[in-house]
Amino acid sequence: MYFRVADNAAKSSDEHTKLLVRDELDPALRDIDRRFEGIDKRLGDLASKVDDAEGQLKRLHSDFQGQQEKQNQVLAIDRVQSPNRILGVIRSEIQLARENKIPLSASNLVDYRYVLQALPSSAREYWTTVADIINYQSLLNQLSGQAPDPAKVSPACSGLTFGKGGGNIIQGFPIERCVIDLDSTHNLLENLVIRDSVVRYHGGPVALHNVRFVNCSFVLELPEAPHSPARPELLRALLDSDQKQVTLSTHA
Numbered sequence: 001m002y003f004r005v006a007d008n009a010a011k012s013s014d015e016h017t018k019l020l021v022r023d024e025l026d027p028a029l030r031d032i033d034r035r036f037e038g039i040d041k042r043l044g045d046l047a048s049k050v051d052d053a054e055g056q057l058k059r060l061h062s063d064f065q066g067q068q069e070k071q072n073q074v075l076a077i078d079r080v081q082s083p084n085r086i087l088g089v090i091r092s093e094i095q096l097a098r099e100n101k102i103p104l105s106a107s108n109l110v111d112y113r114y115v116l117q118a119l120p121s122s123a124r125e126y127w128t129t130v131a132d133i134i135n136y137q138s139l140l141n142q143l144s145g146q147a148p149d150p151a152k153v154s155p156a157c158s159g160l161t162f163g164k165g166g167g168n169i170i171q172g173f174p175i176e177r178c179v180i181d182l183d184s185t186h187n188l189l190e191n192l193v194i195r196d197s198v199v200r201y202h203g204g205p206v207a208l209h210n211v212r213f214v215n216c217s218f219v220l221e222l223p224e225a226p227h228s229p230a231r232p233e234l235l236r237a238l239l240d241s242d243q244k245q246v247t248l249s250t251h252a
Contacts, residue, residue, distance in 0.1 A: 083123035
């Protein structure tokens with residue numbers, strides 16, 4: 001009996017001790033749990049932010065690659081569509097049309113003119129391309145009977161080269177069915193009408209004032225780049241016309 005009572009007393013004492021310990025520990029454990037809950041929440045928030053940051057980095061990397069690819073595409077387009085390449089294409093198309101005797105359409109020539117208006121005249125083949133278009137327009141006019149064939153016109157235009165060294169003013173009389181080299185007359189041509197003639201220009205200086213060309217063939221032979229013509233305004237006026245009637249003047 002004694003031992004049973006002692007055992008029960010010991011058990012009661014142990015249970016009491018456990019209760020005391022539990023009462024002491026439970027608040028501490030709950031506080032620790034609350035703290036860990038806060039830590040877990042912060043860790044969860046941090047993990048979510050890390051995931052968001054990784055997602056943003058991936059998107060930024062993808063955007064950067066996309067922008068880089070677009071930039072490379074723009075640079076490639078610029079290289080392919082450089083002025084020199086465009087001018088080369090125009091000259092090649094005109095040469096093929098001449099060789100194959102297949103006339104280019106009027107819309108092609110209009111497009112060429114618009115392109116040359118947009119391109120810088122400093123491009124290497126700019127003025128030789130302008131000359132090619134002008135010469136080709138003259139060829140079309142010859143084929144339609146609206147300009148003479150240079151191979152069939154031989155006499156030089158008389159009266160345009162008198163006086164040693166030039167410096168004369170030539171004006172007031174008609175000029176027809178002859179060949180004139182604009183940049184070798186060394187005279188001022190003023191208030192003249194030149195008709196059904198072959199007009200040659202080699203890119204040199206020329207003095208014109210109110211000179212009207214009617215149904216003339218223009219033959220331009222310009223020096224290779226990088227040389228520019230002395231009178232670019234003449235070439236621009238010819239480029240923008242159908243050459244059937246065009247009035248040319250040079251600036252003083």
